[in-house]
Amino acid sequence: MSAPEAQRSAPLRALRPSAKVLPEHARGHNRSLVLQNLYSGGLQSRADLARETGLTRVTISDLVSELIADGLVVETGQREEGRPGKPAILLDINRGGYRIIGIDLSDTGVFRGAVLDIDGGIVTRMEAETDGAEGDEVAHLAVQLVRDLVAAADLPILGIGIGSPGIVDLGGRVLSAPNLGWSDLALQSMVETATGLPVIVANDANAAALAEHSFGGAVGDFMLIRVGRGVGAGLILGGTPVFGSRFAAGELGHVVVGTDGGDLCVCGKHGCLETWLSVPRLRAGLAAAPDAAARDEVLRRAGERLGIALAPVVGALNLDEVVISGPVELLDGPLTQAAIETFRARTMAEFHGDLTVRMSDLGQDIVMRGAAAMVLSGRLGVS
């Protein structure tokens, strides 16, 4: 396959320019700009792209011919419009030309994977039970799942994205993932050598946030709260994921919430967010509740705690949106409602009143699709 060139365009930051920028980097940026317009804007002609991007028709023609030669863009026929002038030749991303592998390692007991198309649609699913395996054993299980998916793909593969639990650095090393018994595991290079394909690994909550950004309705600055066995968060500010200085951004599960104690957590503290909000705790609370009103109260209390934890974060960051991902039957309804009310009671409407808090629509596939979004972003500069 004529592999698309890796994009290495440097972000032009305002502060502390730390690396030189050459014209070819600008070229890569403009390539991504064209791809982005085609990806999100659908069918467009070269002239449309020129108007949209501000580049000249000549430059667009040059870029497009390069992208067509790389197999990333295709001509899809003429525009059917009764307009005067020469009819436009419509272009589109070669949506039927590539596949992406997306992997979700965050669930308990099972690894989930899929072959996805360029639009993040799922073509083929696969799963692998982990049966409580740990360490290298379970790592090989993950690699095998990737191998199976690669073999199942019907088209050239653009890349492999993996959402892993735990702390993941920028080079795709899982520094720490207690649930899987991993510490300092070079997952990215493992999978790369096993497949010969480009691989991107990130924390599952970060991947989920990217999914919401690319395929969900998230606009602007937002945080995605992922509620499962534990509680984690992914943050996207100005279109860019936030990883944190030690790659531990979003590790909210073991932050104590409130000043009135709380249940004992596995970490030894009392009142961690997880003790209120994790799925096992919620289910246990619901099971112990005698009637519907009591069950409602369990959910409302969890929502309150979420609202309490959100208030300082939203205050510090002035977010547009908070998206919650996890079991709908638990999270959607009283819990989310209570979170919103609590948040509103604890912040100033003038500053943060327009924050929206809602459930994600992406369901269980969110991490796999986020992993695919990582590939699209990393390889094509598209989201």
Add this chain to the structure above:
Amino acid sequence: MSAPEAQRSAPLRALRPSAKVLPEHARGHNRSLVLQNLYSGGLQSRADLARETGLTRVTISDLVSELIADGLVVETGQREEGRPGKPAILLDINRGGYRIIGIDLSDTGVFRGAVLDIDGGIVTRMEAETDGAEGDEVAHLAVQLVRDLVAAADLPILGIGIGSPGIVDLGGRVLSAPNLGWSDLALQSMVETATGLPVIVANDANAAALAEHSFGGAVGDFMLIRVGRGVGAGLILGGTPVFGSRFAAGELGHVVVGTDGGDLCVCGKHGCLETWLSVPRLRAGLAAAPDAAARDEVLRRAGERLGIALAPVVGALNLDEVVISGPVELLDGPLTQAAIETFRARTMAEFHGDLTVRMSDLGQDIVMRGAAAMVLSGRLGVS
């Protein structure tokens, strides 16, 4: 196949390229790169710069000659070293060639301003009592202060930086500053037309954070908490200030902290961070305390609240550092100590244990110097 390239490419590059990049933009970036190296690295030769930046000696020579023509860089003589080869001609930023005007509008009853040198040192101070004036009147007072400082400058002025209280948008409009009676005031363009010089306006806490970044010891991702009449914060992630979707990032003062009530705040809620931590409240609490132990307790309680508010923010962002700015006699000591202890008790050491919390060393001039840093960053790309 270029797949291996992707391994080294940034895992998740900047998303959504939204504007074209031309070679001239890259040129500007490289100009800033040279300036940054000279600014922070001191005297260097052209060859040194070439080695440091990765650009060739030829390109560096070209950039430097342009910068010298612009008066931004000067040759300062030959290097005195017993090395073989042609002796190097040392270069430096033209530190004695320009001044910067820095303005602090955040204090109660007085506007502070200064003429500063390129290194952020204060050359001339000026103040203007506001005498409780509001709206346009006090705006003209600010403009007059700027005019006086411009007249007092002994060298060409690189630009004017202004740290204002309230919400400031990216175009230098003060959207809301209740203390000064401002709403939607186009402060930047006002001062620009009054002086004919480049002006940058930002929120005072953001300016202070930039000061700590440029002239203080802050490294990496950090938040600056500014305690005065109210409480505000400035945030710098990856070397870039965070402004928030409605330019209200850092507005932490009216976030409720804790779940055990608290004093009534001017905003109508109970237990806002300001009710514990603002300077007036702290002073009142100290005055009402019967003895030293009670005064200590007042400070410790305020510190606890700060720690409670910090925990979720640091958890979400995985910061390196939190810097506190304000009256030393109140903040340094039991208050900061209690904040650290509370924070540690509420987060997981594994993720956030290496966070440092400390007082700023920049004292009362922090906003003025931050305003100067804004000019350096905006005009030269230097910090």
Add this chain to the structure above:
DNA sequence: CATGTTTGTTAGTAAAGCGTACGAACAAAC
């Protein structure tokens, strides 16, 4: 003094994007 090193500059080349100009293809007006 010859030799090797380092510095900074000159000359020529490749890449990227721009402006201008032009042929092709179409709709609308006559």
Add this chain to the structure above:
DNA sequence: GTTTGTTCGTACGCTTTACTAACAAACATG
């Protein structure tokens, strides 16, 4: 049917940018 005006995509030449290659100047060392 012809003319006119519009739009699309491309060819050509120019400017900007940074690179490679080569070289003179200035110094230390043997």
